[in-house]
Amino acid sequence: NAGVIQTPRHKVTGKGQEATLWCEPISGHSAVFWYRQTIVQGLEFLTYFRNQAPIDDSGMPKERFSAQMPNQSHSTLKIQSTQPQDSAVYLCASSRDWGDEQYFGPGTRLTVL
Amino acid sequence: GDSVTQTEGLVTLTEGLPVMLNCTYQTIYSNPFLFWYVQHLNESPRLLLKSFTDNKRTEHQGFHATLHKSSSSFHLQKSSAQLSDSALYYCALSDGTGGYKVVFGSGTRLLVSP
Numbered sequence: 001n002a003g004v005i006q007t008p009r010h011k012v013t014g015k016g017q018e019a020t021l022w023c024e025p026i027s028g029h030s031a032v033f034w035y036r037q038t039i040v041q042g043l044e045f046l047t048y049f050r051n052q053a054p055i056d057d058s059g060m061p062k063e064r065f066s067a068q069m070p071n072q073s074h075s076t077l078k079i080q081s082t083q084p085q086d087s088a089v090y091l092c093a094s095s096r097d098w099g100d101e102q103y104f105g106p107g108t109r110l111t112v113l
Numbered sequence: 114g115d116s117v118t119q120t121e122g123l124v125t126l127t128e129g130l131p132v133m134l135n136c137t138y139q140t141i142y143s144n145p146f147l148f149w150y151v152q153h154l155n156e157s158p159r160l161l162l163k164s165f166t167d168n169k170r171t172e173h174q175g176f177h178a179t180l181h182k183s184s185s186s187f188h189l190q191k192s193s194a195q196l197s198d199s200a201l202y203y204c205a206l207s208d209g210t211g212g213y214k215v216v217f218g219s220g221t222r223l224l225v226s227p
Contacts, residue, residue: 031213043158043203043217050213091157098213099146099165104157 004105006092012111013082021077021108023092032075035091082112115140117206117218125224132191134221136204144209147180147187152201194225
């Protein structure tokens with residue numbers, strides 16, 4: 001079991017460019033979560049999927065952020081027109097069932113110049 | 114909605130002293146799941162311990178916590194801090210109704226010095 005896989009581990013973009021972050025959850029886990037972590041804001045919930053269906057995107061900045069889960073083996077988080085304030089570590093996590101622990105990936109550190 | 118409060122942003126301790134990190138929560142549901150996650154430097158959060166049983170002590174890796182529904186608390190304790198305990202600790206809540214979403218507190222950074 002390789003755990004949750006996130007790629008790339010580091011991404012540097014220029015202001016206004018697009019960034020796509022990838023997540024491969026643990027096989028057999030039914031829920032996938034995206035979080036953003038900064039020193040100032042801590043761990044912020046963005047969105048989650050259950051059995052590939054979007055369930056709650058209440059944490060997503062509406063205009064430039066989008067997430068998809070086209071199949072059970074991967075999810076993507078896309079940020080359009082990146083801004084310096086989007087710089088953060090983006091964490092993906094998966095869980096097997098409700099009430100179970102979440103397993104976090106290593107994160108993608110996004111730096112917007 | 115559900116919320117988790119961790120009142121201390123930073124706790125500094127000398128090695129060997131006891132650890133207590135506070136966590137209180139709010140939810141309208143009567144059977145929540147409470148979690149403590151630990152995040153060491155340059156790592157991702159991982160589960161430290163979890164509970165859903167009222168007044169039952171849960172232990173793992175020298176840490177323990179007891180869910181008290183009467184006071185909506187789930188404080189993390191350890192009898193003697195070690196240098197390796199220095200990390201960021203998150204308390205988290207799942208409402209226990211079958212939903213998967215977990216609400217995290219703001220985190221408490223624990224720094225243990227020699």
